[in-house]
Structure formats: C-alpha cells, structure tokens
Amino acid sequence: MKMKKFLACVWVFSLLILATGCKKTRTQPEAAAQEFKWQVDQFADLRILRYQVPGFDNLPLSQKELIYYLGQAALCGRDIITDQNYKHNLTIRQTLDAIVEGYKGDQTDPQWEKFMIYTKRVWFSNGIHHHYSTDKFLPEFTPDYFARLVKESDGVQFPLVEGQTLDDLIAFLRPILFDPSVDAKKVSQDSTKDLVTNSAVNFYEGVTQAEVENYYKSIMDKNDPTPISYGLNSKVIKKGGKVVEEVYSANGLFKPAIERIVFWLEKAAGVAESDLQKRVIEKLIEYYQTGDLEKFNEYNILWVRDVNSRVDFINGFIEVYSDPMGMKGSWESIVNFKDLEATKRMETIAANAQWFEDHSPTDPRFKRKEVKGVTGKVITAAMLGGDAYPSTPIGINLPNANWIRRTHGSKSVTLENITYAYDQASLGSGFNEEFSYSQEEVDRAKKYGSLAGNIHTDLHEVLGHASGQLLPGVSSEMLRNYHSPIEEARADLFALYYLMDDKMVGLRLFPTLEAAKADYDRNIRNGLMTQLTRIQPGKTIEQAHMRARALIAHWVYEKGQPENVIAKKIKDGKTYFVINDYQKLRRLFGELLAEVQRITSEGDYEAARDLVEAYGVQVDRELHQEVLDRYSKLNLAPYSGFINPDYTPVIENGRIIDVKISCPDDYVKQMLRYGKEYSFLK
Ligand code: ZN
Numbered sequence: 001m002k003m004k005k006f007l008a009c010v011w012v013f014s015l016l017i018l019a020t021g022c023k024k025t026r027t028q029p030e031a032a033a034q035e036f037k038w039q040v041d042q043f044a045d046l047r048i049l050r051y052q053v054p055g056f057d058n059l060p061l062s063q064k065e066l067i068y069y070l071g072q073a074a075l076c077g078r079d080i081i082t083d084q085n086y087k088h089n090l091t092i093r094q095t096l097d098a099i100v101e102g103y104k105g106d107q108t109d110p111q112w113e114k115f116m117i118y119t120k121r122v123w124f125s126n127g128i129h130h131h132y133s134t135d136k137f138l139p140e141f142t143p144d145y146f147a148r149l150v151k152e153s154d155g156v157q158f159p160l161v162e163g164q165t166l167d168d169l170i171a172f173l174r175p176i177l178f179d180p181s182v183d184a185k186k187v188s189q190d191s192t193k194d195l196v197t198n199s200a201v202n203f204y205e206g207v208t209q210a211e212v213e214n215y216y217k218s219i220m221d222k223n224d225p226t227p228i229s230y231g232l233n234s235k236v237i238k239k240g241g242k243v244v245e246e247v248y249s250a251n252g253l254f255k256p257a258i259e260r261i262v263f264w265l266e267k268a269a270g271v272a273e274s275d276l277q278k279r280v281i282e283k284l285i286e287y288y289q290t291g292d293l294e295k296f297n298e299y300n301i302l303w304v305r306d307v308n309s310r311v312d313f314i315n316g317f318i319e320v321y322s323d324p325m326g327m328k329g330s331w332e333s334i335v336n337f338k339d340l341e342a343t344k345r346m347e348t349i350a351a352n353a354q355w356f357e358d359h360s361p362t363d364p365r366f367k368r369k370e371v372k373g374v375t376g377k378v379i380t381a382a383m384l385g386g387d388a389y390p391s392t393p394i395g396i397n398l399p400n401a402n403w404i405r406r407t408h409g410s411k412s413v414t415l416e417n418i419t420y421a422y423d424q425a426s427l428g429s430g431f432n433e434e435f436s437y438s439q440e441e442v443d444r445a446k447k448y449g450s451l452a453g454n455i456h457t458d459l460h461e462v463l464g465h466a467s468g469q470l471l472p473g474v475s476s477e478m479l480r481n482y483h484s485p486i487e488e489a490r491a492d493l494f495a496l497y498y499l500m501d502d503k504m505v506g507l508r509l510f511p512t513l514e515a516a517k518a519d520y521d522r523n524i525r526n527g528l529m530t531q532l533t534r535i536q537p538g539k540t541i542e543q544a545h546m547r548a549r550a551l552i553a554h555w556v557y558e559k560g561q562p563e564n565v566i567a568k569k570i571k572d573g574k575t576y577f578v579i580n581d582y583q584k585l586r587r588l589f590g591e592l593l594a595e596v597q598r599i600t601s602e603g604d605y606e607a608a609r610d611l612v613e614a615y616g617v618q619v620d621r622e623l624h625q626e627v628l629d630r631y632s633k634l635n636l637a638p639y640s641g642f643i644n645p646d647y648t649p650v651i652e653n654g655r656i657i658d659v660k661i662s663c664p665d666d667y668v669k670q671m672l673r674y675g676k677e678y679s680f681l682k
Contacts, residue, residue, distance in 0.1 A: 564580055
C-alpha cells in the first residue's frame with residue numbers, strides 16, 4: 001500500500017534538515033538551503049522538483065556502493081512499467097526521444113513547444129495516459145506537424161519493425177496519439193462494462209473479463225492459508241484458443257530488462273550489510289529468475305525480518321492499482337536508507353506513549369491502560385524507479401499479502417526527504433502568503449512549519465490512532481460510514497492537543513512552542529479555507545481526512561466565538577482566519593478530543609453523524625469560490641514528480657573507492673539519458 005501526497009493519512013510534510021547530500025555546504029547549511037532550486041520545471045498540470053539526499057556523503061563506502069547497485073537496478077525497470085501501462089508506449093516514447101534528439105528545425109515554432117510539453121507528459125506518466133486520472137491525454141500539435149518532425153529528424157533511430165518505413169510508423173501512431181476514442185482509458189472503473197477490454201493497460205490481451213475471472217477461479221486454491229499473490233507477475237493472453245499466463249521473468253516476458261536488474265542485484269548482494277540482507281537479495285534474484293510466486297512470498301518474509309539494515313529497498317511487481325482486476329503488480333523500485341535522527345524522533349514519541357495516554361483530556365474509562373506506540377521508520381529516498389518515478393509516494397506500507405502481514409508483520413516507512421522537497425517547493429509558491437493574514441504567520445510557517453508538520457504527523461500516526469479503548473461490546477463498525485472521519489479527527493485532535501504541551505519542549509521535539517503555533521495556523525487555515533482548493537464548485541466534502549479537518553476547524557471556530565478565539569477578517573475583499581488565543585484554542589481541541597473519544601468508545605452513531613454532518617461536510621459556496629479564484633491566480637500545478645540524483649562511482653585500480661552524488665536540474669536531459677542507458681525492451 002502506498003500513500004500518495006494529498007491522499008495520505010500522513011498529510012503534513014517535511015523535516016528538520018541539518019546537512020544535505022546534494023550540493024552540500026556543511027559550514028553554511030542555511031545558505032545552501034536557500035540556493036537549492038527545488039522546482040525546476042512546470043508544464044500542463046505537472047511540476048518537476050528535485051530532492052536532496054541528506055546524509056549520503058557520510059555513509060560508509062560499502063553502503064554507498066550498495067545504494068549505487070540497487071539504484072542501477074531501480075533504473076533498469078523503466079521500460080517495464082512503460083510497457084505495462086500500454087502496449088504501444090515504448091514505440092511512442094522511443095519515437096518522441098528520437099525527435100527531441102534529432103530535430104534541428106525551427107524550435108521557436110509554437111507547435112514545437114506543444115510537442116515538448118506532450119513529450120514531457122509522456123515521460124512523466126510513463127506512457128500516454130495521465131498518471132492520476134488514467135485518461136489518455138492528447139497532443140496539442142497537429143498530426144501533420146508530427147509527421148514533419150519524424151521526417152526531418154536526422155541521425156537518430158526510430159523504432160521501426162522489419163519492413164516498416166517512416167511513413168508506416170507515422171500512419172501507425174496517428175490514431176494512437178491523436179484519436180481520442182482509441183484506448184481512451186488506461187484503467188476503467190466502470191463496472192457496467194467489461195473492465196478488461198475497456199482498459200488500455202497492458203496486463204491482458206485478447207481476453208474478456210469473464211475469461212480472466214474463470215481462469216483464476218480455476219487455478220486458485222481457496223483453502224490455502226499461505227497463498228501466492230495470484231497473477232501478480234504475468235500478462236494474460238490467449239494462445240491456441242486457451243487462456244494462459246505469460247510470466248515476467250529472466251526467462252520470460254521482459255527478459256532483457258529483468259536480466260539487467262538481476263545483474264545489478266547480484267552486485268548488491270556482494271556488498272550487503274548483513275547475512276540476512278544478502279539472503280533477501282538472493283531470494284529476490286531467485287524469484288526474478290524463475291517467476292515463481294512462492295519465492296516472492298519467501299522473499300517478502302525475509303524482507304520484513306530485515307529491520308536492522310541501514311539501507312533498504314523495494315524492487316519488483318508490487319502495487320496493483322493499475323489493474324482493473326486488482327491482481328497485476330506494476331513494476332517499481334525505491335532505494336532508501338534509514339534517517340537515524342528522524343527515526344529517533346519517532347521512537348522518542350513512541351517511548352512516551354503511556355505518559356501521553358495518561359494525560360489526555362479524555363474520560364479515564366476510555367483510556368488505554370497499557371498503550372504501545374506504533375513504530376515505523378523514517379527513510380531517505382536515494383533513487384526512484386519504475387512506477388515510483390517521477391511521481392512518487394510519501395509513505396509506504398508493505399508487503400501487500402494479508403497473511404504475511406498478519407503472521408510476519410510489515411514495514412511502514414515515511415519518505416521524509418521527499419515530503420521536505422514538497423514543503424520547500426511550496427514555500428516559494430506564494431500559497432502561504434496568499435492565505436496568511438500577517439507577515440508574522442508567514443515567517444513562522446517558514447521557520448517552524450516543516451518541523452511542526454512532522455511532529456504533528458508522528459503524533460497522529462504513532463500515538464493518535466493507537467490511543468484510547470472501546471467499551472466492552474462496542475466495535476468500530478458501529479459508527480458505520482462516519483467511522484473514518486471520526487477516527488481521523490480523533491488522531492488529529494490528539495496531535496493538536498499535545499503540540500502545544502510543554503512536554504514537546506521537554507522531550508526536545510520542539511525548541512519552543514512557537515513551532516506549535518505554526519501548525520495551529522496551518523490547521524485552522526486549511527480546515528476552514530485552503531483545503532477547499534481540492535473541491536469542485538458545487539460539491540461537498542467527501543474524503544475522510546478532509547472531513548476530519550473541516551470538522552475540527554469549524555467546531556473550534558464556532559465554540560470559540562464568545563471569546564473570539566479565532567477571528568474572521570476581511571482585508572482588500574479577501575477572507576482570512578486569525579487565531580487570537582492559542583491556549584484557549586488548545587483547550588477547545590482538548591474538549592473536542594474528549595467528545596470524539598467518547599463517541600468512538602461508546603460507538604455513538606447518532607452523535608458521530610451529527611458532528612460530521614454539521615461541521616465536516618458542507619461548503620460555504622461564496623467562500624469556496626473566493627478560495628478557488630485566489631488559488632487559480634497562483635498558477636500552481638497540482639501534481640509533482642522528481643528528478644533523481646545521479647550517482648557516479650569513483651574507480652581506482654578496478655575498485656570502487658567512493659560514490660559521488662549530484663543533483664541534476666535538467667528534466668529533459670535525465671529522461672533522454674535514461675532512454676539511452678536503461679532501455680532494454682522493444
Ligand atoms: Zn490517520
């Protein structure tokens with residue numbers, strides 16, 4: 001399971017960064033942070049950011065080497081995800097790459113700019129369908145212009161199949177690129193139609209949904225307590241009238257790319273941190289060589305056991321969101337290493353879980369007598385590949401197989417250098433300035449916003465969800481459709497209540513409670529106003545986290561009216577919300593936490609419904625329109641992706657003596673280079 005930015009339970013992002021692995025100037029960390037250009041490109045609804053890899057330079061050589069090899073393996077699967085997304089994607093991408101390299105004609109032509117935007121979108125989505133909506137996006141240049149580009153590109157190779165001419169290629173691609181009705185949707189969710197034949201994703205060919213269902217019904221063993229992940233690593237086709245699976249492996253489908261992945265994994269196994277990690281990597285290799293899903297189970301079991309290694313990775317056919325049938329894994333890889341400082345921060349909070357529980361403002365009957373914080377780790381992403389590049393999750397919880405999670409556990413990670421990059425990029429966007437009432441708020445957000453956001457997330461995840469208990473005979477299902485927003489509100493209120501506690505300074509999580517103010521500012525602003533940027537005009541709030549935030553902000557706003565705790569102010573025709581008394585606001589958070597905990601512990605459905613419906617669902621139409629207007633003037637792209645760092649081994653006498661990291665800022669260059677150096681499929 002992955003958490004995407006904006007969809008995640010983890011919803012505030014950032015980190016306390018002390019030194020950076022990219023462009024690092026240790027003596028002047030602040031100056032370095034200011035110089036670093038986080039956003040390097042923006043087009044269509046996308047922006048391209050960079051991320052830093054703090055701490056890389058200080059890793060021992062063997063771990064740098066391990067990251068380098070695993071990073072190479074991560075890049076070798078780029079063609080796989082491109083092909084999985086749609087069967088003509090590789091031909092399209094190779095054609096676009098050839099034009100970008102070979103066309104030396106008039107590049108001031110407005111059509112050229114449109115061509116480049118289209119190409120960059122194809123790179124971003126690993127194909128011609130939008131990475132998020134999965135709709136096919138269309139070029140804004142003409143088919144004739146496209147034909148001209150192909151013909152006037154010199155000294156480059158187009159992906160021609162035998163006997164094919166350039167004219168044939170142009171004629172072949174024309175409807176695929178320009179006809180909106182051809183393969184319009186990558187993943188169809190319309191269950192009134194055949195999900196398989198109406199999805200352009202390349203997991204099935206020549207088969208219907210019913211045939212796929214019957215096939216898997218015939219091979220699945222329903223009584224197996226330790227089942228394999230059926231269909232995870234294969235394409236289903238028809239051969240001689242029979243439905244069969246073509247398995248992805250070093251001897252099957254995607255052979256040339258998987259062989260390269262295995263090549264680098266073998267090198268990685270040679271510098272593994274421990275015997276266990278070596279076995280993890282070797283098991284993965286065995287799985288790639290055979291395609292045997294039993295081996296993938298064994299690999300996952302070993303992988304969850306390996307909690308002590310500093311360096312870790314994901315590499316394989318993992319998430320099934322792109323399959324309308326929810327079986328086929330999209331290839332992805334993330335190479336990372338543990339952020340020791342931030343993980344310590346999480347552990348400090350978890351170690352004090354009982355203190356927090358005992359001091360919470362909830363009724364003693366609803367408190368947990370023995371509370372254990374949920375532990376996870378904070379990681380630094382070092383390389384993104386496949387489905388995780390350029391668009392990447394901010395949190396991951398794997399493996400996905402339920403029985404393995406139950407029996408052997410799972411790993412939950414937060415990619416903090418990624419959320420930090422998001423945060424830093426948004427600082428320069430004008431968003432805070434637009435919706436903050438005073439310069440003081442803006443400055444406070446700059447200074448403490450990241451840190452406070454992280455602690456908020458930790459408190460929410462590590463303590464909030466793990467706190468409290470249900471009365472005997474009560475189950476969480478009793479709140480039915482209001483369970484999720486109430487649960488999210490409960491975890492959030494737990495965090496908000498404690499952020500303003502002296503304990504935060506006592507545990508050295510905050511240097512001062514000014515940091516908490518920054519988070520209060522953001523939560524009130526967001527719950528009352530800015531999260532409306534994600535709601536269509538005329539719609540109400542549906543998503544559970546958004547309902548929770550609206551509920552909290554509207555409730556404390558209303559209850560604080562007699563004492564003017566939060567003031568609504570109008571300046572130059574714009575609306576702002578200003579907190580007048582942070583301590584009183586904290587008390588209100590505590591009151592609401594007590595009530596939400598009561599609702600949860602007693603399973604009080606009516607009270608849950610009334611609270612959510614009264615404060616968490618409805619949208620003030622006038623304010624909504626105002627917020628949308630102000631937001632659109634900022635010209636912000638809603639989706640982001642990342643350029644990877646480059647790793648260069650320093651070799652002396654045939655041995656690697658160091659690995660250098662650099663953070664390139666040219667998106668086009670990186671994509672063209674990957675297209676050349678990591679392209680193994682046709
Ligand atoms: Zn949550």
